Amino acid sequence: MIGVTGASGRLGRLVITELLQRLPTDQIVALARTPDKIADLAVRGVTVRRAEYDDPATLAPALAGVERLLLVSGSEVGRRIVQHRNVIEAAVRTGVRFIAYTSILHADRTPLRALAEEHVATEEALRASGLAWTFLRHSWYTENYEDRVRAAAATGELVGATGEARISSATRADYAAAAAVVLTTEGHAGRIYELAGDEAWTMNDLARIVGEVTGRPVTYRNLTPEDYKAYLVQQGTPPAVAEVLAVLEAGIAQDALFDDSHQLSQLIGRPTTPLREAVRSWFATR
Numbered sequence: 001m002i003g004v005t006g007a008s009g010r011l012g013r014l015v016i017t018e019l020l021q022r023l024p025t026d027q028i029v030a031l032a033r034t035p036d037k038i039a040d041l042a043v044r045g046v047t048v049r050r051a052e053y054d055d056p057a058t059l060a061p062a063l064a065g066v067e068r069l070l071l072v073s074g075s076e077v078g079r080r081i082v083q084h085r086n087v088i089e090a091a092v093r094t095g096v097r098f099i100a101y102t103s104i105l106h107a108d109r110t111p112l113r114a115l116a117e118e119h120v121a122t123e124e125a126l127r128a129s130g131l132a133w134t135f136l137r138h139s140w141y142t143e144n145y146e147d148r149v150r151a152a153a154a155t156g157e158l159v160g161a162t163g164e165a166r167i168s169s170a171t172r173a174d175y176a177a178a179a180a181v182v183l184t185t186e187g188h189a190g191r192i193y194e195l196a197g198d199e200a201w202t203m204n205d206l207a208r209i210v211g212e213v214t215g216r217p218v219t220y221r222n223l224t225p226e227d228y229k230a231y232l233v234q235q236g237t238p239p240a241v242a243e244v245l246a247v248l249e250a251g252i253a254q255d256a257l258f259d260d261s262h263q264l265s266q267l268i269g270r271p272t273t274p275l276r277e278a279v280r281s282w283f284a285t286r
């Protein structure tokens with residue numbers, strides 16, 4: 001059986017959708033902290049089990065019979081090393097043979113150190129576990145920009161602090177397809193995939209595309225990280241969150257999200273979703 005943690009999340013759910021196209025339903029185990037959120041999957045015949053990263057007592061029963069597992073990194077930054085180790089330890093005990101883990105692009109050298117630390121520690125735990133592993137190191141989700149794009153469409157101004165940095169984002173659906181390939185085909189053990197979109201774009205490109213899609217010109221206003229933080233606070237973002245976002249922007253300004261190896265499209269056998277298509281979908285759905 002193939003298991004997916006975080007199946008109630010946006011990425012995990014898309015991975016389950018991909019697996020349903022590739023495997024008999026009774027081979028899929030959807031693991032969630034909050035199984036109620038994926039009750040619809042249980043109705044479709046997917047095995048749904050509770051798995052709380054903080055509670056090892058839930059993890060071994062949840063992993064019973066699972067041979068290949070996608071460990072979706074948790075969303076509680078600062079707590080994830082212990083949480084992910086709990087999952088890995090339970091996997092070793094229950095006989096899981098292979099874990100694919102969603103890490104961060106260029107985890108070992110990214111300037112986004114605040115995020116990378118927990119991913120690097122998890123990668124190390126997997127290397128030491130004796131299990132077969134694959135690291136799916138993700139660049140940014142294109143969807144991370146949806147709120148800013150909507151604001152830009154409303155105001156005519158896209159605001160950021162990444163200058164002309166290149167951003168090789170891909171959609172969650174692209175990354176989910178890659179995870180499904182790795183879970184359902186052989187030859188991935190010990191591989192580190194740097195997964196990023198085929199297209200590298202800048203904030204100026206994004207502003208232009210938003211203008212073209214919406215029919216109202218949008219310009220990009222580039223700020224220093226300090227001014228970007230102040231801008232976010234002025235917009236109502238709590239200062240601590242604004243600080244984190246400004247630090248991320250400073251890292252992205254150093255091309256932290258740029259990768260031109262095209263490993264994602266090679267893995268999924270199709271081009272990644274173009275930025276323009278993602279932007280268009282955001283305005284088509286509302």
Ligand SMILES: NC(=O)c1ccc[n+]([C@@H]2O[C@H](COP(=O)([O-])OP(=O)(O)OC[C@H]3O[C@@H](n4cnc5c(N)ncnc54)[C@H](OP(=O)(O)O)[C@@H]3O)[C@@H](O)[C@H]2O)c1
Pocket residue numbers: 005006007008009010011012032033034037051052053054072073074075076083102138139140141144
């Ligand atoms: N590359 C990027 O741009 C990017 C952006 C954001 C996040 N990420 C990372 O990628 C992961 C998946 O992204 P996403 O968009 O699917 O995030 P998401 O929609 O927030 O989903 C996160 C998933 O993790 C589960 N989870 C969190 N803490 C848990 C715990 N203690 N025990 C068990 N499950 C737990 C959540 O369960 P509940 O439904 O119960 O909350 C949810 O299913 C994130 O968790 C984060 O590590 C990457």
